[in-house]
Amino acid sequence: CADVCPRDAIIFNERYEAHIDKEKCIECGACAKVCPFSAIANRKRPCVIACKVDAITTKEGEVAAIDYDKCISCGACVTQCPFGAITDISFITDVIDIIQGSENNEKYKVYALIAPSISSQFTYAKLGQVISGIKKLGFNSVVEVALGADMVSYNESLELVEKGVLTSSCCPAFVDYIKKNFPHLEKYVSHNLSPMGTIARYIKKLDPGCKTVFIGPCTAKKAEAQLSKVSEYVDAVITFEELQALFDSKDLDITTLEEEVLDNASYFGRIFARSGGLADAVREGLREHGVTEDKFVFKPIVCDGIEACRMALLKLSRSPEVLGGNFIEGMACAGGCIGGAGCLTQGRKSRSGVDKYGMEANEKTIKGAISALKE
Ligand code: SF4
Numbered sequence: 001c002a003d004v005c006p007r008d009a010i011i012f013n014e015r016y017e018a019h020i021d022k023e024k025c026i027e028c029g030a031c032a033k034v035c036p037f038s039a040i041a042n043r044k045r046p047c048v049i050a051c052k053v054d055a056i057t058t059k060e061g062e063v064a065a066i067d068y069d070k071c072i073s074c075g076a077c078v079t080q081c082p083f084g085a086i087t088d089i090s091f092i093t094d095v096i097d098i099i100q101g102s103e104n105n106e107k108y109k110v111y112a113l114i115a116p117s118i119s120s121q122f123t124y125a126k127l128g129q130v131i132s133g134i135k136k137l138g139f140n141s142v143v144e145v146a147l148g149a150d151m152v153s154y155n156e157s158l159e160l161v162e163k164g165v166l167t168s169s170c171c172p173a174f175v176d177y178i179k180k181n182f183p184h185l186e187k188y189v190s191h192n193l194s195p196m197g198t199i200a201r202y203i204k205k206l207d208p209g210c211k212t213v214f215i216g217p218c219t220a221k222k223a224e225a226q227l228s229k230v231s232e233y234v235d236a237v238i239t240f241e242e243l244q245a246l247f248d249s250k251d252l253d254i255t256t257l258e259e260e261v262l263d264n265a266s267y268f269g270r271i272f273a274r275s276g277g278l279a280d281a282v283r284e285g286l287r288e289h290g291v292t293e294d295k296f297v298f299k300p301i302v303c304d305g306i307e308a309c310r311m312a313l314l315k316l317s318r319s320p321e322v323l324g325g326n327f328i329e330g331m332a333c334a335g336g337c338i339g340g341a342g343c344l345t346q347g348r349k350s351r352s353g354v355d356k357y358g359m360e361a362n363e364k365t366i367k368g369a370i371s372a373l374k375e
Pocket residue numbers: 050051052053054055056066070071072073074075076077078
């Protein structure tokens with residue numbers, strides 16, 4: 001172990017017992033790999049390993065602390081902590097207050113804005129039963145955020161042509177990561193609100209005074225909803241886990257409910273939930289705007305997970321030529337939103353669940369979904 005340590009951090013006492021000098025150790029793990037007795041274990045906490053922006057430190061008295069100047073609210077530490085010692089801020093009581101305050105939606109209407117990844121989540125019930133369950137909780141209407149995604153991709157495709165190089169703005173953790181680590185690249189971030197903000201703004205215009213609650217897989221959306229440009233449109237954010245908790249609190253067995261039909265968005269809006277879906281939707285947006293390849297060649301770089309995003313942003317820092325593309329789809333979670341910290345289930349099945357949900361959309365074009373809304 002002493003031979004492989006690049007920092008000479010392994011020292012031996014008089015009994016020839018090895019010790020690691022923590023001041024010198026850079027935690028590269030080289031010693032653990034060669035130890036024939038497996039005597040060196042990686043005792044990094046799961047949250048520290050999960051945090052890809054090095055926002056968690058355990059120095060002072062071994063108590064973990066989050067550096068909020070670095071944290072991008074991705075929630076990876078929350079899901080990885082085996083003791084449940086890290087939790088995201090919950091707005092579940094705010095949601096209960098909003099519903100009760102509406103007096104059965106007579107004082108104001110309460111809208112549930114459901115993220116497209118919902119299609120892969122409540123695997124024990126049909127999606128239509130989940131929609132019914134949400135209404136049973138006291139929501140007046142359920143709206144697909146995928147429709148906001150349709151609006152975003154339609155606008156973002158034109159913004160891309162105008163600017164030449166663009167990064168997506170749908171994932172608040174990705175946008176926050178750029179702000180905190182690559183501020184010189186902020187000029188490339190799309191000016192569009194996220195699908196959540198976009199659909200909430202639309203609903204608030206349509207029904208002033210109403211309340212909107214986003215329900216999704218995302219802890220970063222809770223932080224996004226506090227931003228001044230979003231807070232006037234989104235009143236509260238809860239995760240799928242918290243939605244399940246609301247069902248449980250009411251002893252609501254959604255499998256016994258009739259199915260409600262929800263069909264606002266297009267195929268392309270719905271596949272935003274998985275990695276690559278946003279890039280596909282922007283390509284479709286270009287096609288529907290009549291932007292042909294002789295006018296603009298779309299070269300997306302699809303990144304899921306902060307490490308992949310970081311690599312792309314490092315390249316873009318050098319130049320768009322080094323990046324080798326003109327559009328970065330940045331999603332902080334592995335696999336996209338189907339890997340979000342507030343998900344009930346994750347994995348490959350979630351991806352196929354989202355694709356199936358997309359295929360079931362009546363509207364096959366983005367324009368079709370948006371114009372149906374305007375009618
Ligand atoms: S929420 Fe994400 S960025 Fe923040 S400390 Fe946890 S893992 Fe790190």
